[in-house]
Amino acid sequence: MPHFSMTEMKQDLLYQYNLINLSINRNLTKMKTLKKVLLIILGILVIVVAGFYIYVQLSWDKEFDSPYPDITATYDSVMIARGKYLAYGPAHCAECHIPMDKLDELRQGKDIPLSGGWELPIPPGIFRAPNLTPDPETGIGNLTDGQIARALRYSVNHRNRLIVPFMPFQDISDQDLSAIISFLRSQEPVKNEVKPTEFSFLGKAMIAFGLLKPKGPSKIPPKSVAIDTTVSYGEYLANSVGNCLFCHTKVSEQTGALLGPHFAGGGKFPADHFTKGYSFISPNLTPDKETGILALWDEKFFLERFHGGRLHEGSPMPWELFSRMTDTDLKALYRYFMSLEPVGNKIEKTVFEPGEELPD
Numbered sequence: 001m002p003h004f005s006m007t008e009m010k011q012d013l014l015y016q017y018n019l020i021n022l023s024i025n026r027n028l029t030k031m032k033t034l035k036k037v038l039l040i041i042l043g044i045l046v047i048v049v050a051g052f053y054i055y056v057q058l059s060w061d062k063e064f065d066s067p068y069p070d071i072t073a074t075y076d077s078v079m080i081a082r083g084k085y086l087a088y089g090p091a092h093c094a095e096c097h098i099p100m101d102k103l104d105e106l107r108q109g110k111d112i113p114l115s116g117g118w119e120l121p122i123p124p125g126i127f128r129a130p131n132l133t134p135d136p137e138t139g140i141g142n143l144t145d146g147q148i149a150r151a152l153r154y155s156v157n158h159r160n161r162l163i164v165p166f167m168p169f170q171d172i173s174d175q176d177l178s179a180i181i182s183f184l185r186s187q188e189p190v191k192n193e194v195k196p197t198e199f200s201f202l203g204k205a206m207i208a209f210g211l212l213k214p215k216g217p218s219k220i221p222p223k224s225v226a227i228d229t230t231v232s233y234g235e236y237l238a239n240s241v242g243n244c245l246f247c248h249t250k251v252s253e254q255t256g257a258l259l260g261p262h263f264a265g266g267g268k269f270p271a272d273h274f275t276k277g278y279s280f281i282s283p284n285l286t287p288d289k290e291t292g293i294l295a296l297w298d299e300k301f302f303l304e305r306f307h308g309g310r311l312h313e314g315s316p317m318p319w320e321l322f323s324r325m326t327d328t329d330l331k332a333l334y335r336y337f338m339s340l341e342p343v344g345n346k347i348e349k350t351v352f353e354p355g356e357e358l359p360d
Contacts (some may be wrong), residue, residue, distance in 0.1 A: 052205075060204035064162060064214050066154035068146035071174060073182040079175075083183025086176060087114065089325050090242045091169070092318040093180075096129040099192070107310070107320040115139070115190035120272075124203030124212065127164060128194055135189035148181050153221070155214035162207060164197070165215035171240040175224035229328055234336025237329060238263075244333075247316065248282045261286070264343040265293075268358055275314030277354025281347055288342035294334075295342075302334040303327055312351050 074080075087093040094106055099117035106112045116131035116139075131139040140148060147158040152172070155165040169177070199207065206212040225236050238244040247267050250260030260266050265284035271277050283293040294302070310319040352358060 056201065056205045056208045060199070060208040062162070062207060063160040064154075064156045065160065066150055066156040066214060066216065068144075069149040069153050069174070069177065070146075071149035071178050071181065072145045073185045074178060075186075076182070079179045079182045080186045081183075082176070083179035083181070083186075084111075085324075085326075086180055086241065087183055089321055090237055090329060091172075091180070092242070092321040093132070095318040095321055096166075097132050109320070113187055113190045114184065115192040116194040117192065123200065124164075124206055125197060125199040127166070127197050130194050130196075131190065131192050132184050133187045133190040133192075134185055135191050138191050138193040139189060140184060141189060145181055148184070149177055152177060152180070154216045162212065162214055164212060168240065168243040168246060170215055170217045171219060171221050173222045173225050173236075173240075176241070177221075227328060229331040229335065231332070231336045231339045233329075234332035234334070234339075237333055238336055242322075242333075244285070248285050261343045261345065263337065263340055264345040265347045266345065269316045270358060271352075271354065275316070278312070278314040279352040279356065279358050280312075280314075280316055281350050281352075281358065283347050283350050284343065284345045285337050286340045286343040286345075287338050288344050291344050291346040292342060293347075294337055297334075299331060299334050303330050306330050315351075 088111060094112060094114060096118040097114040097116050098106055098112040099115065100119065102112045102117075114132040115135075116129050118129040120127045133139040134141040136142050143158050151157050151163055152167060152169045154170070155163045155167075157163050169180075172180075203212065221240075222236075225233060227233065245262060246258070248263050248265055249258050250264075250266035251257065251268075252259050253268070263285040265282050267282035269275070269280040269282070271279045284291050285294055286292045287295050289295045297305070306319075306325060307323050309323045310317075348359075
């Protein structure tokens with residue numbers, strides 16, 4: 001067994017101490033370096049987040065330079081009647097542009113003045129439908145025909161700001177656009193101040209980066225359309241007036257872009273305070289014999305179903321207004337849907353009880 005002197009033991013202990021001290025110093029140096037790196041990364045993140053926030057706040061309130069359509073209102077009674085029919089029928093303006101506490105009266109068949117008040121709180125903001133009566137202070141009384149026409153066709157308001165394009169009237173005919181404005185002008189003025197839409201930070205960011213922007217016509221809108229039972233008129237109603245396309249097609253929840261085959265169903269409608277907890281998925285309207293809801297409906301049943309009105313409380317379909325549609329319009333719609341290319345897309349379930357999750 002080796003024998004160590006006291007001096008050797010002290011030297012060995014000192015050596016071990018120096019090794020431990022050196023190791024501690026190295027670790028402290030690494031920790032200081034790591035701390036500096038983390039502080040730099042944190043500083044960069046703060047600068048990026050602050051820059052992002054400042055950019056959004058400074059750039060979201062954009063002005064848009066869209067043209068004013070050459071559309072004028074008229075006092076012609078036939079045009080006014082057509083405009084009223086569209087507003088309380090296939091174009092379903094009345095579903096949104098009335099006070100929310102008047103919705104039940106509307107659904108009982110009463111013509112509620114379009115004095116605004118509908119409110120939709122969703123992540124991009126709180127969206128409110130304005131007063132469309134000709135009241136000069138709270139409605140459209142001081143707006144020109146061109147300003148109203150531009151709002152409907154180009155999603156830009158009289159202050160040159162974005163109107164989120166919930167309204168699908170970009171391709172509506174000049175004649176029908178004039179009819180709608182003529183009807184709006186003919187209403188009794190109703191003083192009802194509606195708070196403007198309020199965008200959340202998410203909504204402002206979507207505008208700043210061009211994810212939310214005005215929508216204009218997809219083609220040159222027709223001067224007029226023939227009102228008949230043809231497929232072409234049905235196509236016009238489904239795509240340019242009634243918004244059937246965007247409800248009965250799968251849509252991106254992030255951008256609003258159409259994802260699925262047109263009219264093949266799959267549009268999701270989560271529960272909100274309008275639906276009393278119910279959620280919905282739109283059915284397939286193509287004439288596919290196995291998965292299309294209309295494949296088993298003849299024209300007579302289609303008309304009866306629409307005139308029959310609402311079956312499911314809370315359904316996003318404006319049944320009470322669509323039930324007012326003429327047989328001519330409904331026949332045109334049916335014939336258009338039956339002319340579509342069949343798409344196999346089985347929608348297992350369309351109505352979901354409160355608490356049920358919508359499928360991914």
